[in-house]
Amino acid sequence: xxxxKLFSFVLLVLLMTxxxxxxxxxxxxxxxxxxxxxxxxxTTVKDAKLxxxxxxxxxxxxxxxxxxxxxxNKGKGKTGILVGVENNNSLPRKGRITISTTDSIHxxxxxxxxxxxxxxxxxGVGVKLLLAPAGKFMMGTTGNNINSPLRQVKVDSFYICETxxxxxxxxxxxxxxxxxTVKAASGLTLSKLDEEPVSYISWNDVQFFLTAxxxxxxxxxxxxxEAEWQYAASGADKSKGNLYSGxxxxxxxxxxxxxxxxxxxxxxxxxxNELGLYDMSGNVYExxxxxxxxxxxDWYGSSTTNFITVENPKGPETGTMxxxxxxxxxxxxVYWGGECAPNERGSLSPxxxxxxxxxxxxxxxxxxxxxxxxxxxxxxxx
Numbered sequence: 001x002x003x004x005k006l007f008s009f010v011l012l013v014l015l016m017t018x019x020x021x022x023x024x025x026x027x028x029x030x031x032x033x034x035x036x037x038x039x040x041x042x043t044t045v046k047d048a049k050l051x052x053x054x055x056x057x058x059x060x061x062x063x064x065x066x067x068x069x070x071x072x073n074k075g076k077g078k079t080g081i082l083v084g085v086e087n088n089n090s091l092p093r094k095g096r097i098t099i100s101t102t103d104s105i106h107x108x109x110x111x112x113x114x115x116x117x118x119x120x121x122x123x124g125v126g127v128k129l130l131l132a133p134a135g136k137f138m139m140g141t142t143g144n145n146i147n148s149p150l151r152q153v154k155v156d157s158f159y160i161c162e163t164x165x166x167x168x169x170x171x172x173x174x175x176x177x178x179x180x181t182v183k184a185a186s187g188l189t190l191s192k193l194d195e196e197p198v199s200y201i202s203w204n205d206v207q208f209f210l211t212a213x214x215x216x217x218x219x220x221x222x223x224x225x226e227a228e229w230q231y232a233a234s235g236a237d238k239s240k241g242n243l244y245s246g247x248x249x250x251x252x253x254x255x256x257x258x259x260x261x262x263x264x265x266x267x268x269x270x271x272x273n274e275l276g277l278y279d280m281s282g283n284v285y286e287x288x289x290x291x292x293x294x295x296x297x298d299w300y301g302s303s304t305t306n307f308i309t310v311e312n313p314k315g316p317e318t319g320t321m322x323x324x325x326x327x328x329x330x331x332x333x334v335y336w337g338g339e340c341a342p343n344e345r346g347s348l349s350p351x352x353x354x355x356x357x358x359x360x361x362x363x364x365x366x367x368x369x370x371x372x373x374x375x376x377x378x379x380x381x382x
Contacts, residue, residue: 037108044115047084054079056077067095068097091378122169132237160277167195173216177192200370201369203322233281245342253270255283352368352369
């Protein structure tokens with residue numbers, strides 16, 4: 001049992017909910033501990049809150065994790081106990097404290113929020129993810145188009161890569177690059193610079209990468225859903241409603257046809273969006289997890305006056321195309337934002353091969369992934 005060291009800060013918030021005797025007979029306390037409180041939430045910083053145990057029996061209290069610290073571990077009668085936590089510079093975490101007598105056990109869940117950014121290293125290559133706190137935003141547009149209908153979407157918290165996955169990270173995880181064999185597939189020559197976003201990868205290739213990465217780090221990274229991607233690209237809870245991801249001026253935040261030289265560029269060369277994410281407009285398209293559906297209306301339901309709220313949408317259960325988002329280095333800058341705007345949608349076969357003009361003499365197979373990359377997320381476990 002680890003006892004609470006003297007806190008060097010003023011305890012501003014005391015949790016005064018008691019573990020008290022039976023409320024039906026307050027003048028004659030029951031032997032068992034009676035406790036109304038079942039959970040305590042902390043922010044990321046070092047903090048403590050007060051509970052009160054009151055029972056005639058001897059009691060003990062224990063914590064399940066070293067980061068949960070107690071001023072007392074046993075006693076008798078009415079006692080105030082500080083339940084404290086250390087700073088948390090990593091993921092959100094959960095534990096519990098258990099108050100026990102000879103005939104009663106009461107558990108209190110302890111939750112502490114996660115840090116706003118987390119970092120990992122794979123074979124010497126670092127990757128940083130930033131927290132997108134849970135929130136709501138308006139997704140889609142009014143009218144009958146591929147972005148319809150306009151609806152309110154609620155997403156849970158998640159961490160998302162600060163940048164698109166680079167050549168260096170892809171190589172660190174898979175020991176190779178897509179371009180090692182790309183010439184045979186298309187005749188294209190693509191740059192292998194470490195800090196450029198990896199591209200020429202299918203949606204299926206990304207699943208292979210994420211499986212390998214999860215095995216290396218013991219985590220559960222995945223592609224963002226379309227809703228999660230747009231929420232993060234728009235700045236999440238810090239959104240200023242910009243036309244592009246981080247600005248109303250595409251030149252400030254995105255590589256597109258007018259400034260890119262029609263090639264992709266190293267990540268983090270332009271300014272980030274409100275959340276701190278780079279290149280979510282332009283540079284390379286980004287895969288999302290969802291199957292693509294042209295119209296949302298019969299999937300979500302629609303309303304132009306009373307907006308529906310959808311929680312954590314995951315897209316259709318089946319399909320033939322996967323969603324891509326964000327535009328790329330050859331995208332146009334048009335007055336409504338074009339494909340570099342956070343709310344614009346595109347699609348592509350998950351294997352990247354598409355048959356054009358099927359069933360005609362012009363039928364051919366076209367490979368279309370040279371401009372598609374991705375970034376991944378880590379959901380916050382509730």
